[in-house]
Amino acid sequence: MTKIKETSTHFENKQSLTECNATIYATDLLSGQWTLAICCVLEKGKMRFGELKKSIPGITERMLTLQLRKMEANKLIKRTVYAEVPPRVEYEMTAITHELDPIVKELQAWGEKHRKMMG
Known part of the structure; x- marks a missing residue:
């Protein structure tokens, strides 16, 4: 980047x-290639880093880390660190990001329609 x-x-x-x-x-x-992908995955609820990585094919650990930091700085996601050993970190969408849910669903419908048209 x-x-x-x-x-x-x-x-x-x-x-x-x-x-x-x-x-x-x-x-x-x-x-960016990964921001909406991360939003789509986090739409299901809180996730840990490893769960996010497994849910997004092709993303590297470095890119996921960079994207999560950017999204957290922009208040698109919330990062919660639990005082446990080993430390547990969870990521979730913020309330304002959840407002994107209907827009993302419309993008999905449009993408499916466009993909059929092209195929």
Whole structure:
């Protein structure tokens, strides 16, 4: 994943777009190959890292870690660490992310329709 330098024109353009358009802001939060996949898996409820990894074919541990950190920073998921030995960590969607459920279901229906049309 490439990090955009805060001094670049691209960064300024992206910043300007996300500040003035809520749709672009939302898609920026959800962009990336894995964000929606993680949301779809967590829609079922709380999961530990290993469960998430097993539920998302093709994602590496490093990429899952990076995505979870990004999603937590953006308040899309909540990370809970339990004071146990060994420590137990669970991830779950936040209330505002659960508001995406109907949108994700619509995307799924659209994807199924489009896949049939292409096949």
